[in-house]
Amino acid sequence: MPDNQLNEDSSQHSDKILRNNLIAALIYLLVARASLLLALPGSNATPVWPPSGIALAFFLLYGYRIAPGIAAGAFFANVWTMLSGDISNGIALPIVVAVDTAIGNTLEGIVGYWLINKFAILSSLFTRVRGVVIFTVIAFVMSLVSAGMGPAAYCMADLASWDFYPNFFLTWWLGDVTGIIIFTPIVYTLLNLRKDKIEPVTIVETALISIGLASLSLLVFRNDPNHILSLLIPYIFFPLIIWIAQKFNILAAVSSIAIISIIAVEGTVNGYGPFVKDSLNTSLLLLQGFISILAFTSLSFAASTNETKYHQTKAIKSANELRAVFSVLPDLYFKFSRDGVILDCYTTNPTFHLEDPEKIKNQPVSVLFPENVLAEIQPWISSNKEKQYLKNMEFVSKVTGSNIDLEARLFYLEESDEFIAIIRDITELREKEKEVRSERKLLRTLIDNIPDAIYSKDKKLRKIIANPADLFNMHVKSEEEVIGKTDLDLHPAELAEGFMADDRHVIETGNPIINREEYVLDENGEIIWLLTSKLPLRDDSGEIIGLLGIGRNVTESVKAREEIKKLNAELEERVIARTQELDYKNKELEAFSYSVSHDLRAPLRHISGFVELLQKKESANLSEKGGHYLDVIALAAKQMGDLIDDLLQFSRTGRAEMRSTFIDMNGIVKEFVESTTRGITDRKINWDIIELPEVFADAPLIRQVWVNLISNAVKFSKNVEEANIKISFSENYSDYIFSIKDNGAGFDMQYAQKLFGVFQRLHSKEEFEGTGIGLANVQRIIQRHGGKVWAVAEPGKGAQFFFTLPKKQRN
Numbered sequence: 158m159p160d161n162q163l164n165e166d167s168s169q170h171s172d173k174i175l176r177n178n179l180i181a182a183l184i185y186l187l188v189a190r191a192s193l194l195l196a197l198p199g200s201n202a203t204p205v206w207p208p209s210g211i212a213l214a215f216f217l218l219y220g221y222r223i224a225p226g227i228a229a230g231a232f233f234a235n236v237w238t239m240l241s242g243d244i245s246n247g248i249a250l251p252i253v254v255a256v257d258t259a260i261g262n263t264l265e266g267i268v269g270y271w272l273i274n275k276f277a278i279l280s281s282l283f284t285r286v287r288g289v290v291i292f293t294v295i296a297f298v299m300s301l302v303s304a305g306m307g308p309a310a311y312c313m314a315d316l317a318s319w320d321f322y323p324n325f326f327l328t329w330w331l332g333d334v335t336g337i338i339i340f341t342p343i344v345y346t347l348l349n350l351r352k353d354k355i356e357p358v359t360i361v362e363t364a365l366i367s368i369g370l371a372s373l374s375l376l377v378f379r380n381d382p383n384h385i386l387s388l389l390i391p392y393i394f395f396p397l398i399i400w401i402a403q404k405f406n407i408l409a410a411v412s413s414i415a416i417i418s419i420i421a422v423e424g425t426v427n428g429y430g431p432f433v434k435d436s437l438n439t440s441l442l443l444l445q446g447f448i449s450i451l452a453f454t455s456l457s458f459a460a461s462t463n464e465t466k467y468h469q470t471k472a473i474k475s476a477n478e479l480r481a482v483f484s485v486l487p488d489l490y491f492k493f494s495r496d497g498v499i500l501d502c503y504t505t506n507p508t509f510h511l512e513d514p515e516k517i518k519n520q521p522v523s524v525l526f527p528e529n530v531l532a533e534i535q536p537w538i539s540s541n542k543e544k545q546y547l548k549n550m551e552f553v554s555k556v557t558g559s560n561i562d563l564e565a566r567l568f569y570l571e572e573s574d575e576f577i578a579i580i581r582d583i584t585e586l587r588e589k590e591k592e593v594r595s596e597r598k599l600l601r602t603l604i605d606n607i608p609d610a611i612y613s614k615d616k617k618l619r620k621i622i623a624n625p626a627d628l629f630n631m632h633v634k635s636e637e638e639v640i641g642k643t644d645l646d647l648h649p650a651e652l653a654e655g656f657m658a659d660d661r662h663v664i665e666t667g668n669p670i671i672n673r674e675e676y677v678l679d680e681n682g683e684i685i686w687l688l689t690s691k692l693p694l695r696d697d698s699g700e701i702i703g704l705l706g707i708g709r710n711v712t713e714s715v716k717a718r719e720e721i722k723k724l725n726a727e728l729e730e731r732v733i734a735r736t737q738e739l740d741y742k743n744k745e746l747e748a749f750s751y752s753v754s755h756d757l758r759a760p761l762r763h764i765s766g767f768v769e770l771l772q773k774k775e776s777a778n779l780s781e782k783g784g785h786y787l788d789v790i791a792l793a794a795k796q797m798g799d800l801i802d803d804l805l806q807f808s809r810t811g812r813a814e815m816r817s818t819f820i821d822m823n824g825i826v827k828e829f830v831e832s833t834t835r836g837i838t839d840r841k842i843n844w845d846i847i848e849l850p851e852v853f854a855d856a857p858l859i860r861q862v863w864v865n866l867i868s869n870a871v872k873f874s875k876n877v878e879e880a881n882i883k884i885s886f887s888e889n890y891s892d893y894i895f896s897i898k899d900n901g902a903g904f905d906m907q908y909a910q911k912l913f914g915v916f917q918r919l920h921s922k923e924e925f926e927g928t929g930i931g932l933a934n935v936q937r938i939i940q941r942h943g944g945k946v947w948a949v950a951e952p953g954k955g956a957q958f959f960f961t962l963p964k965k966q967r968n
Contacts, residue, residue, distance in 0.1 A: 178226030181215045185230025186237070192336075193238060205422050205448065208234070209265060209303065209333040210340025216270035217279060217345055227266055231259035254310045261306030265333065269299035283342050283407055284463045289456045296337040304330035331445040338452040339418055342411040363409050366401060370416050373397075377431070378424030398451060402458035410459040414452045421448065489525075489580040497522045497531070500575065534567065562587045610687065610708035613694065618643050618660050621703065630677045630685060630708070648677060663691045663704045674711070686715040764790065815855045815941060819967060822849035822895075825860050826884060829867055840875065845883040850893055853965040858938045865935050866897045866958055873956065874901030891964060892944065898957035903950040935960070 189208045208231070215223045235258045239251030272295045273279060282288040308325040311317040317325060377393065394417065402410040424430040425444045432443040491502040499520050517524055522531060562584045568577040604611050610627035614620055620639045623631070631647045633639055644653035644660075652675075659670055670691045676684045687708035694703040771779070830844060852859070867882075874880035883898045936946045939960045950956030 174222050177215075177219050178223060178229070181212075181219075181223050181226030182230035182233070185211060185227060186234045189230070189234035190237065205339070205418050205445070206329075206332040206336040207340045209262065209300065209336040210338070211344050212262065212266040213269045213299075213337055213341045214344035214348070216266045217273065217282075217341070218348055221267065221270070224263055224267060228259055228263040231262035232256060235259055250314050251316075254314045254316065257310035258303075258307045261303040261310075264306075265299050265303040268302050269295055269337070272299060283346065283456065284460055284467070286457055286460045286464060289453070289460045292341075293338060293453050293456075296334050296341075300330050300333035300337065303333055328441060328445075331442065331449070335418065335445050335448050335452070338449055338456070339411065339414050342407065342456060343415055346408050346411065362405055363412060366405065366409050366413060367416055370397075370413050371420065374417050374420035378421050379429050381429070394451060395454065398455045399458050402455050403462045407456075407459040407463065410455045411452075414448070414455050417451065418448045487582065490577070491522075491525070491580075492575055492577050493522050494575055499524075534565070608710070610706075610710075612706045612708075613703060614660060614706070615703045616664055616701070618657055618664075620647075626710075627708070630687070632680050652677065659691060660704060663693050664701055667693050667701055669693065674715070675708075684712070685710060686712045815858070817853050817855050817942075819851050819853050819965075820856045820859065821851055822859075825856070825863055826867075829860070829864055833867060833871055837871070840880065841878075842871065842874075842880040842882060845881070845885075847885045849884075849886055849895070850888070852893060852962045854942055854962055858941070859962075862935050862938050862960065865932065866960075869932070869958075870897055870899040870901065872901075873903075874899045877901060888964070892961040893964060894959060894961050896957055896959045898955065900955040903952045903954050903956045905952055906950060 185208050188211055192205070192207050212227045212231075215227060232255055235255035236252060239255050240248060273282065273292070276295070277288055277291040278285075282292055304326050307329055308317065308322055311325070312319045312322050373393065398410070398413060401413050421430060421432075421444055425432050425440055430444075432440050432447065434440045434443065487504075489502075489504040492500045494500060499517055499522060502515075502517055562582070564581045564583045566579045566581075568579075570577065604622070604624045607624065608626055610630055611622070611624045612620060612627045613622040619641050620643070623636050623639050628634065628636065628639065631639060633647075639647060644656045647653070648656065655675070659673070662668070663670060670689070673689050673691075674686060675689050676686050679685050688711045689706060689708045691707075692705045693701045694705055696702050826846060826849065830846070834842065834844075867884075870882045871880070874882065877900060881900045884896070885898075886893055886895045888894065932946075939946045939962070943963050944961040946958070946960045948956055948958045
């Protein structure tokens with residue numbers, strides 16, 4: 158809430174307190190001055206002091222915050238009274254007496270308010286007899302404060318004689334008591350009345366009662382003390398006041414006492430009425446006692462009447478509520494007497510065929526139930542030994558004609574010697590119980606026939622359920638042998654402690670344990686491996702009440718796994734041995750390659766060298782056939798060298814370590830196409846090359862692939878007048894598919910499986926040169942990259958070679 162709003166509310170609250178105090182001070186002052194009109198002749202004392210009652214009413218309404226207003230009102234009332242008398246000795250002393258008296262009047266209200274809060278309930282102070290009694294006692298106690306301080310102040314100021322103090326105190330005390338008993342209920346009730354609850358008839362009734370009582374009081378208290386009306390005063394007013402208190406509201410009762418009191422005091426002071434005696438003080442004491450008793454009687458009977466009405470209203474409301482509840486309940490409720498007569502009946506259940514329950518009141522119970530049912534419950538009715546009698550019965554419904562299961566509860570009411578019966582149709586409940594029993598039986602059948610061990614434990618880890626598979630693991634024959642026992646009673650301690658630690662974890666944390674391997678021992682001490690899951694069991698409110706365990710026998714699986722581990726270990730040893738052997742073979746192959754590279758090349762170099770010397774130095778001496786022989790020898794030596802180079806290349810391709818990176822295929826293809834085109838001047842080749850993607854591969858090896866494929870396309874299309882070579886690609890979700898197509902010699906597809914073998918040729922060396930190793934190299938390189946190679950061709954119409962490479966994205 159904003160500060161300005163708080164300040165505004167605080168200011169309004171302070172203004173309200175100030176206003177209430179000003180009103181209290183003004184009312185106290187005016188009532189006090191009016192009360193002094195009834196003061197004893199020659200004094201300021203009055204036998205009834207209404208301001209004391211008004212002050213207590215204000216304290217009950219507004220609390221201790223009204224004290225300043227009461228104190229101010231009392232002070233000014235006393236100052237006014239003192240200054241109206243003899244002030245020949247100055248005004249200081251009267252003012253001091255007025256201050257002392259005002260303090261006493263204020264403390265009187267504070268003490269009364271504190272005592273009421275301490276010993277009574279304010280809301281029922283004038284509406285319960287107990288509250289009225291407490292209020293009356295408090296009025297006598299609290300009045301001692303003002304009665305003690307006021308007369309003492311007068312005597313100390315020499316405004317009264319100390320010999321007069323006892324009579325002065327008694328008159329003051331009883332005057333305050335009478336004022337409190339009469340006027341506190343009037344003011345408190347009036348100020349608490351809600352305007353919307355004041356009906357015109359109440360106003361008329363109160364006015365008529367006031368007029369009647371005023372008239373009667375004038376007749377009694379304006380007559381000679383010995384007049385017959387004066388002698389009959391107690392008999393006239395007490396029954397009248399009791400009748401008013403019982404017939405009308407509490408406001409009418411206390412208003413009547415106020416009217417009687419005012420007229421009685423005025424008459425007695427002036428020598429009229431039944432209480433006039435030789436001494437005026439004695440007369441007033443008798444009057445005060447009469448008025449006090451009359452006021453207490455009126456308040457008590459009014460409170461008693463209010464209390465009775467309250468309980469009657471509450472009882473009627475409770476009865477109506479009970480009737481409303483029973484009228485919608487599906488049960489049949491009825492009350493009957495000992496002789497079997499129905500006194501009351503409620504139900505809405507059509508099973509009991511009661512169209513109008515009111516019609517069966519005062520009818521015998523036999524209209525509801527057959528004689529055999531009544532005969533069974535009659536012994537209980539006769540004995541009255543049991544407070545409640547429960548019986549299950551069966552009868553045929555007159556509505557449906559079907560058998561109905563009923564449950565009857567009968568109660569004996571000792572106070573009224575009557576019986577209450579509550580009949581419930583439990584047919585549906587019985588059917589549900591049968592369903593539950595059937596489902597439970599089905600569930601138990603499933604549990605008992607499942608090969609897995611199934612069990613349940615309570616929060617103390619005691620077995621509740623155990624199926625045959627679980628009993629087998631514990632070496633027992635029946636479930637009764639394990640119910641209520643813990644794992645410590647059923648397994649060796651070293652195993653049981655582990656099981657119970659897991660159980661406690663599930664119950665304390667609510668976290669399940671899923672598929673944990675554990676073992677038990679069979680009767681021969683052999684290990685039985687179990688794959689166990691443990692789940693918390695909860696009630697309807699979510700509280701953990703135990704656990705459910707499921708254990709699957711996985712002994713064979715564990716054994717198989719151990720066997721696999723053993724085989725894997727042996728296999729790993731074999732792999733190591735084979736790897737070592739392969740390394741040895743590779744080294745031998747490297748040695749062989751070295752031998753081929755050096756030892757085989759040496760004779761070829763000698764042959765080629767001597768052929769070249771013969772051709773240079775002895776060509777003139779050789780015949781034409783001899784020269785031809787030398788040419789054949791030189792060509793054969795060259796082909797042998799090329800074959801050795803290709804074999805070495807094929808060998809290195811299979812052994813070389815791959816170093817893959819992202820490479821640009823366009824650059825590799827463009828570079829080799831340009832170098833190939835520059836070396837060919839006697840042919841026309843048309844190149845059709847599309848933009849190729851970036852791939853993740855070993856650049857030297859992929860370059861070798863393109864070199865072999867492009868060289869073959871150029872070579873096998875040399876016999877056509879105009880060669881057309883197309884390089885392109887396509888893709889799917891996992892691979893790039895590259896292709897190179899020519900319009901050259903082609904080949905027969907029935908021999909396609911020989912294409913990628915070493916030394917496999919589909920054309921003669923005379924027709925197309927080559928060693929037959931190039932395509933084998935291509936296949937080995939692509940396979941090492943995780944791809945594959947194939948070809949499609951037709952003789953005389955060219956060929957198209959394909960290879961794939963896996964896709965890979967840059968990080």
